[in-house]
Amino acid sequence: MVYWRAIVSAVWLAAAGAALAQDRGTLDPKPLxxxxxxxxxxxxxxxxxxxxxxxxxxxxxxxxFYSHGCLAGAEALPVDGxxxxxxxxxxxxxxxxxxxxxxxxxxxxxxxxASGWPGILVGDISQPRxxxxxxxxxxxxxxxxxxxxxxxxxxxELTRAERxxxxxxxxxxxxxxxxxxxxxxxxxxxxxxxxxxxxxxxxIFVNAAIKRAICRSARGxxxxxxxxxxxxxxxxxxxxxLFCPRGAEACADQDPTPAGDGCDASLxxxxxxxxxxxxxxxxxxxxxxxxxxPSDCREVLDAK
Numbered sequence: 001m002v003y004w005r006a007i008v009s010a011v012w013l014a015a016a017g018a019a020l021a022q023d024r025g026t027l028d029p030k031p032l033x034x035x036x037x038x039x040x041x042x043x044x045x046x047x048x049x050x051x052x053x054x055x056x057x058x059x060x061x062x063x064x065f066y067s068h069g070c071l072a073g074a075e076a077l078p079v080d081g082x083x084x085x086x087x088x089x090x091x092x093x094x095x096x097x098x099x100x101x102x103x104x105x106x107x108x109x110x111x112x113x114a115s116g117w118p119g120i121l122v123g124d125i126s127q128p129r130x131x132x133x134x135x136x137x138x139x140x141x142x143x144x145x146x147x148x149x150x151x152x153x154x155x156x157e158l159t160r161a162e163r164x165x166x167x168x169x170x171x172x173x174x175x176x177x178x179x180x181x182x183x184x185x186x187x188x189x190x191x192x193x194x195x196x197x198x199x200x201x202x203x204i205f206v207n208a209a210i211k212r213a214i215c216r217s218a219r220g221x222x223x224x225x226x227x228x229x230x231x232x233x234x235x236x237x238x239x240x241x242l243f244c245p246r247g248a249e250a251c252a253d254q255d256p257t258p259a260g261d262g263c264d265a266s267l268x269x270x271x272x273x274x275x276x277x278x279x280x281x282x283x284x285x286x287x288x289x290x291x292x293x294p295s296d297c298r299e300v301l302d303a304k
Contacts, residue, residue: 022236023135025090025164044287048301049131053092056129056303060098062142062244062251063130063296068288069252070297071130071143075101083119084108085153087163093124093133097143099245100125103200104146107240111148114194115187118155121168123147123237129300132288142251144242148195150188150235172209172235176276179213189217195240196224202254205231205239208270215263225261230270232278250296 032051035043049070060073074095079086084104086094096104104122112119126143127133139145149168158166171184192214196204206214208230218225231239244251258266269275290298 022167025088027090027161027164029090029092041289041291043289044132045290045293045297046132046134046287048290049127049129050134052127052129052131052301054128055095056300058300058303061296062097062144062248063300064142064250064294065252066142066145066241066254067139068292069130069142069294070300071095071097071126071141072296072300072303073098074126074128074130074143077101077104077122077125080157081105081108081119083112083153084122085119085158085163086122087149087158087166088123089160089163091124093127093140094122095128095130095143096125096146097242097245099200100144100146100242103198103242107195107198110198111191111194115152115190117152117187117191119153120191121149121151121153123149123168131293131297131301139239139241144244144251146240147237148191148240149237152187168236170235172207176207176209176235177271178209184210184213186217189214192228192238193218193224195238196227200242201227201240202243203241203257204228205234205241207231207233207235208267208275209235210238211262211267211270215261215267222261225263226257226259229257229262230267250294 035047038048055074056072058072062071063069075098077086077094077096079089079094108120124137124140125146126140130141130143132141150171151169169183171179171188173180192204192206195201204227206228211228211230214225214228244253
């Protein structure tokens with residue numbers, strides 16, 4: 001638990017960022033103003049990558065770590081599919097490594113079959129060239145992370161206004177000790193399980209209350225539960241993270257998940273006062289600059 005105490009403050013900031021995922025979009029997105037001196041070494045990397053509107057015309061490559069990297073050769077998930085719809089189109093964050101885009105196109109119908117939902121609603125994936133984001137996420141930088149709303153897609157195509165303004169479903173009780181039984185269903189569990197049993201998936205992040213509900217309800221083979229990890233926030237959506245694709249030498253995988261199903265004392269810690277009400281850190285960190293990212297990210301950013 002010493003390790004967890006050391007990171008509580010840092011993750012509090014990540015949880016605050018996760019809340020931004022429910023911010024409304026806009027029907028009239030405006031381009032960001034140009035930077036006065038984009039080559040200034042002190043320029044935050046998020047200001048540079050946040051202004052890239054198209055992918056880097058390079059071979060597909062996830063570069064670096066999920067929270068410390070960039071993405072070459074990104075591909076866009078079509079905003080509409082037979083069993084998915086992309087939300088918050090104004091953010092232009094429906095880009096990912098081709099392996100993730102292909103996975104989502106397979107996962108969406110599998111999730112629909114498993115749950116009986118008409119389809120899934122897809123939140124943020126990555127920016128066109130990955131990298132740090134101006135708002136909302138510390139990860140999602142190398143095109144291998146995707147947020148799936150805990151809201152079934154309707155049986156009709158959502159309007160542009162609905163995609164920008166509707167909120168995802170909060171399935172967690174107000175006290176954060178368990179799921180809300182009036183909202184959480186077996187269908188939610190089925191959708192998360194459909195992702196977790198996929199061999200490409202490295203981790204799935206959910207609110208600890210959701211993990212508690214899954215531990216209580218999962219039947220049969222429970223090996224997939226190891227991939228479902230508790231994390232602050234994530235009460236409106238769950239976060240899918242893929243392994244680095246085979247042959248992606250510039251990509252750094254996360255450490256393997258711990259042994260077991262994760263339904264033991266490590267889960268109980270998430271319901272302690274320390275975890276439920278982490279103290280806000282008074283320390284500030286300077287923004288990440290290009291010098292702190294893998295050197296290949298400069299090529300990704302500059303590619304025409």
